[in-house]
Structures are given as C-alpha cells and as structure tokens.
Amino acid sequence: MANVLSKEKIVGSSKFVVKFLIGTAISYGINIILTFFLTELVSIPYIISYCITQVVQISFSFSYNSKILFKSGVSKWIFAKFLIVLFTTAIMNILTVKLLTDYFAVYYLLSISLSLAFYTIIKYTIYNFYVFKKAN
Numbered sequence: 001m002a003n004v005l006s007k008e009k010i011v012g013s014s015k016f017v018v019k020f021l022i023g024t025a026i027s028y029g030i031n032i033i034l035t036f037f038l039t040e041l042v043s044i045p046y047i048i049s050y051c052i053t054q055v056v057q058i059s060f061s062f063s064y065n066s067k068i069l070f071k072s073g074v075s076k077w078i079f080a081k082f083l084i085v086l087f088t089t090a091i092m093n094i095l096t097v098k099l100l101t102d103y104f105a106v107y108y109l110l111s112i113s114l115s116l117a118f119y120t121i122i123k124y125t126i127y128n129f130y131v132f133k134k135a136n
Helices: 007-039 045-071 076-104 109-129
Strands: none
Touching: 007 045, 007 109, 045 076, 045 109, 076 109
16 A cells, blocks of 8 residues: 555656646647637638647647657557547547537637647546556
8 A cells, every 4th residue: 555655656646747737738839829820810710720730739749648758669559549549539629629619609719728628638548548558
C-alpha cells in the first residue's frame, strides 16, 4: 500500500500531468489561433478552416505525445493505432463543432473549445491505456 503512494510516483505523476497540460495548451492554441486566422482573416468558412487546422494539429499531437509525453518509440504499429484514434476523434470533433455551431447557434470558437475539452479527455485515456501503453 505504501508503494502506491510513494513520493516518486506522486512526483512522476505530477510531472506527467504538467507535460500533458502543456501539450494540451499548445494544441488548443494551434486550433483556436489557426482556425480564427483562416476564418476571419482569410475568409475561409469556419468548418473548412477547422478541418485544415486538424491536419496541423495531428502532426503536432503525434510528435508531442510520442516523444515528450509517453516517450515511446515511433513504431509503425504505434503510428497506425495513433492515426486510427486521432482520425476517429477528429471526425467526431468536427461533427460536434458543426452540430453545436449550426444547430445550437453556439459561436464557432466556443464550439471548438467545448469539443476540444471533451475529446481531449477521451484521447488522453485511449492514448494512455492503448496507443502508447508500455509493455510490462
């Protein structure tokens, strides 16, 4: 029981959470700033801007998660699992943003923020327990 709450595990867990929050903040910034820029300054419809942004964010997310957060080697199998999860959640994310914005009249940047928060929790769980799980 004492081993479960050891100082090393608590400190290690705290560092992991901080790294996760930093990656999430950067990812969120990429999503909001790039979508806003493309939508408001380049006049691309918000949903197309958001789809373009997802491609940029996918590249950042894979690099950050595999090299910094989970420190896994980038094998073809890990990359394939990552892309399946990311592609699936990206589609669900885009559809959620479209639904919130077009059918519930939520401002598109707020829709993106709400959707990102929800799918970040889902992706984190899947990444941690499936995609980047270290073999025991």
